[in-house]
Amino acid sequence: MDIRNVLEKLYNQNMFICPYTNEPIYSFLDTPEGEMEVNKALEPFGRTLCRVDGTGAFFIDAIDNGNNKDLAERRKQFEKIRDDLEPIVEFFVFISRVKPEIGMMSSGHTMRFSQVLNVVTESESSVRQLNQLMTYKIFKTSKQGTLEKLQVVFERMVKEGLLISKNADELVYQVTGKYDYIQAVMQFIIDRENIVIEEENNEEQGTFVI
Amino acid sequence: MSNFEDQFKKLGKAISANAERLAELVSYAGEDVYFDKVPGSFAELSHLDIVLGNVAEGFSASSLLMQLSHTIGRGDANRRFAPGVQEWLSTVQLKIDQYNNAIVDGSEENRLRRLHDIRELVFQMREGLLNEVRSMEMALNTRFGHVESIKDKYIENKYLIDYLGRLTGKLAVLDYQKLNSLAGSNPDLRRLLAQRLYDTVTDCRENIMLALPRLRHLLWEIQKQNKQAKRIWAMHNYFKAGSSTLTYEPSDEELIELRIGCPVTRGDNSLSPDIYNEQNVDTLAEVVSTLKPRKDITDPVVDLGETSSFEGSAVSDESVESKDEVKQHLSNLLRETKHGHVSVLDYWKREMAHQKYPSGFMMLAHLNYTKIPQLKLTESYAPATKFDATKRLNDFTVERY
Numbered sequence: 001m002d003i004r005n006v007l008e009k010l011y012n013q014n015m016f017i018c019p020y021t022n023e024p025i026y027s028f029l030d031t032p033e034g035e036m037e038v039n040k041a042l043e044p045f046g047r048t049l050c051r052v053d054g055t056g057a058f059f060i061d062a063i064d065n066g067n068n069k070d071l072a073e074r075r076k077q078f079e080k081i082r083d084d085l086e087p088i089v090e091f092f093v094f095i096s097r098v099k100p101e102i103g104m105m106s107s108g109h110t111m112r113f114s115q116v117l118n119v120v121t122e123s124e125s126s127v128r129q130l131n132q133l134m135t136y137k138i139f140k141t142s143k144q145g146t147l148e149k150l151q152v153v154f155e156r157m158v159k160e161g162l163l164i165s166k167n168a169d170e171l172v173y174q175v176t177g178k179y180d181y182i183q184a185v186m187q188f189i190i191d192r193e194n195i196v197i198e199e200e201n202n203e204e205q206g207t208f209v210i
Numbered sequence: 211m212s213n214f215e216d217q218f219k220k221l222g223k224a225i226s227a228n229a230e231r232l233a234e235l236v237s238y239a240g241e242d243v244y245f246d247k248v249p250g251s252f253a254e255l256s257h258l259d260i261v262l263g264n265v266a267e268g269f270s271a272s273s274l275l276m277q278l279s280h281t282i283g284r285g286d287a288n289r290r291f292a293p294g295v296q297e298w299l300s301t302v303q304l305k306i307d308q309y310n311n312a313i314v315d316g317s318e319e320n321r322l323r324r325l326h327d328i329r330e331l332v333f334q335m336r337e338g339l340l341n342e343v344r345s346m347e348m349a350l351n352t353r354f355g356h357v358e359s360i361k362d363k364y365i366e367n368k369y370l371i372d373y374l375g376r377l378t379g380k381l382a383v384l385d386y387q388k389l390n391s392l393a394g395s396n397p398d399l400r401r402l403l404a405q406r407l408y409d410t411v412t413d414c415r416e417n418i419m420l421a422l423p424r425l426r427h428l429l430w431e432i433q434k435q436n437k438q439a440k441r442i443w444a445m446h447n448y449f450k451a452g453s454s455t456l457t458y459e460p461s462d463e464e465l466i467e468l469r470i471g472c473p474v475t476r477g478d479n480s481l482s483p484d485i486y487n488e489q490n491v492d493t494l495a496e497v498v499s500t501l502k503p504r505k506d507i508t509d510p511v512v513d514l515g516e517t518s519s520f521e522g523s524a525v526s527d528e529s530v531e532s533k534d535e536v537k538q539h540l541s542n543l544l545r546e547t548k549h550g551h552v553s554v555l556d557y558w559k560r561e562m563a564h565q566k567y568p569s570g571f572m573m574l575a576h577l578n579y580t581k582i583p584q585l586k587l588t589e590s591y592a593p594a595t596k597f598d599a600t601k602r603l604n605d606f607t608v609e610r611y
Contacts, residue, residue, distance in 0.1 A: 014473040050469055062472035065462075068549050069560075072542065073472050074465045081470075082456050089445045104439035179438075181471075186441050188468050192458040197444040 001028040018057035018177025057177030087136035107179045113171035224254035235271040236279040242268030292338025295383045336410040343414045551609035
């Protein structure tokens with residue numbers, strides 16, 4: 001494995017490496033040898049490999065917890081996610097409403113852009129929901145058409161690292177492992193802000209409990 | 211030619227001669243179908259309960275025909291399941307009693323017939339159990355990945371787990387002690403029940419044990435998805451209720467524990483090429499040759515003529531963004547003062563070097579921070595020169611009282 005390539009993704013591009021974003025690198029990092037090699041290369045930069053929930057996507061964290069600059073970077077990272085949480089949540093709610101048969105998506109799940117577009121163009125309420133989505137800063141655009149707006153939404157989610165385009169011709173998108181990371185931050189915020197999680201099954205939510 | 215062989219040949223001919231009618235009966239799935247005429251061979255099928263009914267009342271497919279058609283159509287899908295264990299045990303017990311009576315009566319023919327019955331029952335149970343385990347493995351390894359939607363996936367998994375529950379229930383009843391006691395001391399029965407059947411039960415248990423991690427993973431995946439969906443809806447409801455601002459400021463310790471990660475500051479990772487290294491000359495030459503031509507610094511003056519005056523007001527996105535950015539930096543700098551005094555110029559160099567000059571940021575910072583009584587500002591000035599009689603503010607530090 002080309003370590004430079006791995007470092008470019010992890011260190012320069014701040015990517016989350018999961019089986020969906022980059023399977024070869026993920027498999028490499030998943031081995032003790034790969035992890036050791038990359039950690040050795042990251043060490044001079046004061047960084048180390050880290051995993052979502054201990055088994056999920058790989059990303060980088062600081063080694064020195066006393067470094068003020070790194071602490072400030074961590075805070076910035078938290079604030080960015082916290083401030084982007086509403087549009088991200090509303091995107092997933094939007095998809096689950098437009099395509100109820102898909103349900104609430106999760107990492108690894110795929111969706112076809114054309115299917116979402118078909119439903120949105122055929123339903124006024126979906127267009128309204130899309131327009132509502134466009135009011136968030138990360139989805140802001142001067143585009144007017146439904147197709148272009150929806151394209152912008154998907155592109156921005158790709159830019160945020162939460163979706164990956166799997167097939168450029170058929171526009172198939174897949175939810176990445178970064179989604180689990182966002183979920184972990186979400187749980188942290190839920191706990192601190194005392195946000196109530198409904199334990200009851202709600203039909204709209206499409207959950208299923210065994 | 212044996213009796214069975216003869217009968218199978220007759221059955222084969224009857225099936226072949228009536229294939230079209232059988233297909234029609236299957237397509238009606240047990241509903242009555244009226245045929246004007248049926249050939250004589252049709253009676254053979256009726257005699258073996260493959261088809262039910264008669265010409266006057268109509269014909270229908272039997273369960274045997276339906277099972278046969280499923281097996282033909284779906285390969286593995288509808289193999290016979292193991293019978294209900296309690297009922298099977300009662301039947302085996304009955305056949306064993308009859309078998310023992312035949313031994314006491316000294317009727318060899320009767321004994322062999324009863325032994326054959328028991329052998330069939332054991333075969334039925336062994337085949338059924340193996341088929342069930344095979345079906346479960348098949349579902350685990352193939353069908354799971356090819357469902358139409360997540361909801362289908364949930365439903366399939368629930369089915370799979372229920373299925374496994376039923377199967378382990380059957381296997382739990384068929385323990386060695388029970389099968390051994392059923393067989394008693396008879397060597398034929400011991401070979402059938404305590405060896406053959408018990409070997410199958412052991413194989414099935416082992417296969418289930420091997421499948422458990424995958425099942426556990428599926429269950430975990432479902433629970434995880436449920437939790438994630440609930441979180442999304444909780445946050446959605448929170449935002450919908452008008453609480454659109456999340457304000458919680460975690461401590462450094464909380465952030466470390468959360469493992470939020472620490473991306474690299476933009477600019478920190480830029481490297482300057484060594485232009486004096488001869489090894490880089492070719493690469494640099496190639497870069498230079500592919501550069502776009504430089505734009506003229508001075509734009510030609512264009513006479514716009516008379517322009518109408520603008521009467522509205524506008525704020526460009528860029529200015530809003532830059533205002534937001536400065537605001538964000540002002541609060542970031544303030545946060546850094548938690549750890550001691552911070553030089554505003556150092557902060558600008560570190561975080562905002564993409565701006566051309568520090569003066570704008572420093573002026574805004576000075577204006578904002580002087581209003582906060584908890585802050586102490588210490589200015590450092592450049593001395594007055596003969597060109598500039600006033601002192602110039604070089605930098606100032608911010609610290610908390």
